[in-house]
Amino acid sequence: MPRACERYTLRPVSLRIVPPPPRSSVASAPAPVPAAPPRWPGPQGRQLFRQAADGKSPRQVKTSFALQFLHRIVGLEHLNFGIWSEDDPLDVTGLRRAQERLVARLFELLPSGVSSVLDVGCGTGVISERLTALGYDVEGLSPDPYHGRLFAGRLPERRFHLGRFQEFEPDRRYDLLFLCESAQYVWLEDFFQAVERSLAPGGSVLLCDYFTVEFDQGRPRSGHPLDEFLARAEAAGLVLEVDEDVTPSVLPTLRLGQAIVDRFGHGILNLLRDASTSRFPRLAGAAWRLAGPVTRRLDRLDRLLDPEAFAMTRSYRVMRFRSAP
Incomplete structure (x- = not known):
């Protein structure tokens, strides 16, 4: 037999509306406003970069994972070549010694009368930190946000400019432009225009980098032609004071x-x-x-990275230029 239908009884439900509490005549204290997050990566000042000539982002911010690998995995503080001696082992320990030797040579060539320094392509900020410890007023510049974080960690009170040197529009002139293997990343015409905007009268440009002395069809292009670089420097009013060829080292x-x-x-x-x-x-x-x-x-x-091809087609130089006063 079919099951009898169950009966349900609907009971009325009482809904009691609770009125809100009366408003107090005394104004309540405003809720605390959370503190604004700190500006990253430290006191940057204004973003001093012009629109890129190629129509892209005026700051061209990008991260180099190859340099991160050298710093985070290999454990290097300097991200550049080194000047080796015969007793240096061909390993990371030897590379650190060689890099320190190159940086020491650059510091030996620091000109007198310098106060303000722009570290162009500042990398991990280790050179900026050392210059600051010597009493220089240092600012860093790099298009890599990772470099910005490292710079802020080392020098939280110093200005860091996140962008490319060729679009940099400084609000001051610097006594010294310090470039450790940074010039090669800027087109020559843009490079010397940026130098003119950034360098104080009578200021100096101290750099180390490799340059092309002979074009090799089978080798990837890298580095500015040395003769053209020197000619453009002279045309820009820069006098070459030091020029050392350290390629074999x-x-x-x-x-x-x-x-x-x-x-x-x-x-x-x-x-x-x-x-x-x-x-x-x-x-x-x-x-x-x-x-x-x-x-x-x-x-x-x-x-x-072929050293034999490099020796035939490239020249690694340490240079110092001075502008007219």
Whole structure:
């Protein structure tokens, strides 16, 4: 037999509306406003950058993961070549010694009468920190936000400018422009225009960098032509006071770079390939195809780090220029 329908009884529900409490005649204290987050990365001042000529972002902010690798994984404070001696081991310890030797030479060439310094391409901020400890009024500049964080950690009271040197519109002139392998990243015409905007009358430009002395068709292009750089410097009214060719002394940096690329770059890539082949054989072909662009990039880096080709086509110089008073 079918089950009898159950009966439900609807009971009335009493809804009691509770009125809000009466307003007090005394004004209540306003809720505390949370403190504004600190400005990153420290006291930057105004953002002093013009619109880029190529129509892109005027500050061209970007992060270099290769430099982060050298700092965070390899453990380097300086992100540049080094001047090696015969007793330096070809390892990271030897590289640190060589880099310190190059920086020491730059500090020996600091001109007298300097107060304000702009560290162009300041990297980890270690050079700016040392200049500040010597009593200089230092500001840093880099398009890399990672460098900005490091700079703020070392020198929280100093100004850091996040952007490219070629678009920098300073609100002051500096007695010294310090460039440790930074000039090569700026087109020549833009570089000397930025120098003119930033350098005080009678100021100096102290730099170390490598330059092209002979073009090699099979080698990736890197570095300004040396003769054109010197000609443009002269046209800009800069007098060359110091010019040292230290190319033979920096070549071990490239040999060590090749060893690092081979061990970490190719080594990790080969490990991933082997793992994908053994554990996921059906995906091995796709993995090898995806690894192709990375392999080509590593091969290009190997050619760029070739010390013999570098010695034939490049010249590493330490230079100091002075402008007219």
